[in-house]
Amino acid sequence: MHKAIVVPKAGGPEILRYEDVDLPVPGPNELLVKVAATGVNFIDTYQRSGVYPMKYPFIPGSEAAGTVVQAGLDVAAFSDGDRVATAEGGGAYSEYMLLDASKALPVPRGVSSEVAAALPLQGMTAHYLCNSTYPVQSGETVLTHAGAGGVGLLLTQLLKAKGATVITTVSTDEKEALAAAxxxxHVLRYDGFADRVRELTDGRGVDVVFDGVGKATFDGSLSSLRPRGMMVLFGGASGQVPPFDIQRLNALGSLYLTRPTIRDYLLSAEERQWRARELFEMVEAGTLDVRIGATYPLAEAARAHEDLEGRKTTGKVLLVP
Ligand code: NDP
Incomplete structure (x- = not known):
């Protein structure tokens, strides 16, 4: 047996149970990983609350880093003792997890297990948004929301490395200081941000908006774009955006709208390893700072969810078994 967090049915953070569960056995092409740290992500809250339909009961969590303790048959790339991380696991809120070997990322020597658990999901999201969804060019101006959040801090750093001008939004002074660092x-508050973006861009609007806040910011984000600009809605931290009249894209300036998800940007081993390698290399080179804003014991996953949903966190939230 080992300890895990179980979601028995859809509900609030209080629904999460810390329980003894059976130790899983790796099948062919699977790894049994002893978890060193688990990454908490907004998607975990959508799955817990029922925003994304799930089969109950289940152990949440897709992001973690740890050590391989048993490699299943046919696994050639990893062996016992290797450090691995993933953004695409299942059941990561636990002491041990099974991991499809094709979804495992080798962790370089110079990267700690905490950073390896903190980076994959939010890091590869930031990476695909600015390299693949809208390949940002030097000199372009970008609006990205929640600039002190997990994705926000990483995306801002990747955008600055590309030579973009970054405008972001935050809700508190503490978050403003983190986003600026x-x-x-330009670090704005949400109230009236679209007008402020127009002023900052001399009336033109930004080239692209990366919006993971969703319901509360969507309309303002559309109004912040230049003609033929790109609206990238990648999440709904404030709630999901209601059905949308396509005609508005015409009225607002022949805009483009996309709603990407990380799954479609990790389509092959090459794509997954490319994104992870670039991020880990930046960490090792000291050009990407991964802020771990809070670490909770695994047993207190409910508190981690409350704080994430309650806008109390900055950067990455981790659980440790
Ligand atoms: P964050 O660390 O960014 O936390 C969310 C932040 O959103 C909060 O800290 C808060 O910052 C801001 N926010 C604004 N309004 C609200 C609200 N009403 N309730 C809660 N938070 C609010 O989370 P992540 O970095 O993990 O994720 C950011 C977004 O990216 C999420 O929507 C997530 O679903 C999405 N995502 C999408 C992926 C994809 O592939 N499509 C992959 C990964 C993440 P502030 O207080 O400053 O406003």
Whole structure:
């Protein structure tokens, strides 16, 4: 047996149970990983609350880092004792997890297990958004929301490395200082942000908006774009955006709208390893700071969810068994 967090049915953070569960046995092409740290992500809250339909009961969590303790048949790339991380596991809120070997990322020597658990999901999201969804060019101006959040801090740093001007939004003074330290050129509050973006861009609007806040910011984000600009809605921290009249894209300036998800940007081993390698290399080179804003014992996963949903966190939230 080992300890894990179980979601028995859809509900609030209080629904999470810390329980003894059976130790899983790796099948062919699977790894049994002793978890060193688990990454908490917004998607975990959508799955817990029922925003994304799930089969109950289940052990949440797709992001973790740890050590291989048993490699299943046919696994050639990893062996016992190797350090691995993933953004695409299942059941990561636990002491031990099974991991499809094709979804395992080798952790370089110079990267701690905490950072390896903190980076994959939010890091590869930031990476695909600015390299693949909208390949940002030097000199472009970008609006990205929640600039002190997990994705926000990483995305801002990647955008600055590309030579973009970054405008971001935050809700508190503490978050403003963090977003500015990550390199954001202009840190705004949400109230009236679209008007402020127009002023900052001399009336033109930004080239692209990366919006993970969703319901509360969507309309303002559309109004912040230049003609033919790109609206990238990648999440709904404030709630999901209701059905949308496509005609509005015409009225607002022949805009583009996309709603990407990380699954479609990790389509092959090459794509997954490319994104992870670039991020880990930046960490090792000291050009990407991964802020771990809070670490909770695994047993207190409910508190981690409350704080994440309650806008109390900055950077990455980790659980440790
Ligand atoms: P964050 O660390 O960014 O936390 C969310 C932040 O959103 C909060 O800290 C808060 O910052 C801001 N926010 C604004 N309004 C609200 C609200 N009403 N309730 C809660 N938070 C609010 O989380 P992540 O970095 O993990 O994720 C950011 C977004 O990216 C999420 O929507 C997530 O679903 C999405 N995502 C999408 C992926 C994809 O592939 N599509 C992959 C990974 C994440 P502040 O207080 O400053 O406003």
């Amino acid at each position: 990550a390199g954001a050129d």
